[in-house]
Amino acid sequence: MKLGLNLGYASPGTNPASLVPLVQEAERLGYDSVWAAEAWGTDAVTVLAWMAASTSRIKIGSAIMQIPGRTPANTAMTAATLDFMSNGRFLLGLGTSGPQVVEGWHGEPWGKPLVKTREYVEIVRAALRRDVVEHTGEHYRIPYDGAGATGLGKPLKLMLRPLRADIPIYLAAIGPKNVALAYEIADGWLPIFVAPERFHEAFPAPPSGFEVAATASVLVGDDVQALRDSLKPSLALYVGGMGAKGKNFYNALVTRYGYEQEAAEIQDLYLAGQKQEAMAKVPDDLLEKTSLCGPEGYVKERIAAYKEAGVTSLAITPLAANPAEVLEKLKVWIA
Numbered sequence: 001m002k003l004g005l006n007l008g009y010a011s012p013g014t015n016p017a018s019l020v021p022l023v024q025e026a027e028r029l030g031y032d033s034v035w036a037a038e039a040w041g042t043d044a045v046t047v048l049a050w051m052a053a054s055t056s057r058i059k060i061g062s063a064i065m066q067i068p069g070r071t072p073a074n075t076a077m078t079a080a081t082l083d084f085m086s087n088g089r090f091l092l093g094l095g096t097s098g099p100q101v102v103e104g105w106h107g108e109p110w111g112k113p114l115v116k117t118r119e120y121v122e123i124v125r126a127a128l129r130r131d132v133v134e135h136t137g138e139h140y141r142i143p144y145d146g147a148g149a150t151g152l153g154k155p156l157k158l159m160l161r162p163l164r165a166d167i168p169i170y171l172a173a174i175g176p177k178n179v180a181l182a183y184e185i186a187d188g189w190l191p192i193f194v195a196p197e198r199f200h201e202a203f204p205a206p207p208s209g210f211e212v213a214a215t216a217s218v219l220v221g222d223d224v225q226a227l228r229d230s231l232k233p234s235l236a237l238y239v240g241g242m243g244a245k246g247k248n249f250y251n252a253l254v255t256r257y258g259y260e261q262e263a264a265e266i267q268d269l270y271l272a273g274q275k276q277e278a279m280a281k282v283p284d285d286l287l288e289k290t291s292l293c294g295p296e297g298y299v300k301e302r303i304a305a306y307k308e309a310g311v312t313s314l315a316i317t318p319l320a321a322n323p324a325e326v327l328e329k330l331k332v333w334i335a
Helices: 017-027 044-053 072-085 097-106 113-128 176-185 196-202 222-239 249-256 259-270 277-280 284-288 297-308 325-333
Strands: 002-008 033-036 057-063 090-096 169-171 211-220 292-294 313-318
Touching: 002 017, 017 033, 017 044, 017 097, 017 297, 033 044, 033 176, 033 211, 044 072, 072 090, 072 113, 090 097, 090 113, 097 297, 097 325, 113 169, 113 176, 113 284, 169 222, 169 313, 196 297, 211 222, 211 297, 211 325, 222 259, 222 277, 222 284, 222 292, 249 313, 259 277, 284 292, 284 297, 292 297, 313 325
Parallel strands: 002 033, 002 313, 033 057, 057 090, 090 169, 211 292, 211 313
Antiparallel strands: none
């Protein structure tokens, strides 16, 4: 199992550039990859370009670039450029995000995510192969011939000659149908909140040789309850507030893990503005299963559960006063 560093997206008031020394330390230690995310704050592309320019070997991955935020042709250009300038180190992670972000931030229709993702990946791959891009689909029509079209659109192919036409594409997916789609059309899958013991109950098994790049928060210390409590605000946000009722995919995931009542209670409280009460409802058992949290010996042993679950790359978020020290320990423990 390979090790990666998960930067996520920058919290308000923080600067992703300050993470350069940590990324350089991960590279020095032999970490395989570093991943940046985006929601409705810092974007992934700018951060990854900055990190690529500050390193020479570590792979740089988007986890994720939001599908509704960019046309597939623009994503192909960005992927080809990042890969070219990083000397073949780019990993293209894509995801649809949820309807609140798609419609509320990007101003795009939610549509049919499975169909949209399939079309999107098809167009990106065609562009990276330098095919003349022509597509007639439910979500994308290239050249555009819909309302307001001039009729002057001309099929084009990428001017840049990509360093790699087969840049690896990873899909962020939570629902079983989305995961099955990732297995079919992508090179890898980006799961979140992995509970190794319940992984195969919640998701279909990946094909042989398929990349599963999971994330995990790492907190090392003897005061286990305090460490778990520090994770509750984040988990409560995702389970309770990242989506409306019936359209919160993190809530659905926790439900499939067997926490149906707790997931419902967290969501009801969070959406009612009772965030502290929602945090208090996050089960310690769920935090234990979805993070690397506890004394050194426990965390070291716990890593093996991710490998046994089929995770091929573990991108860690080191939550510590000295995150570089955590990186070094994980590198030793996973060897």
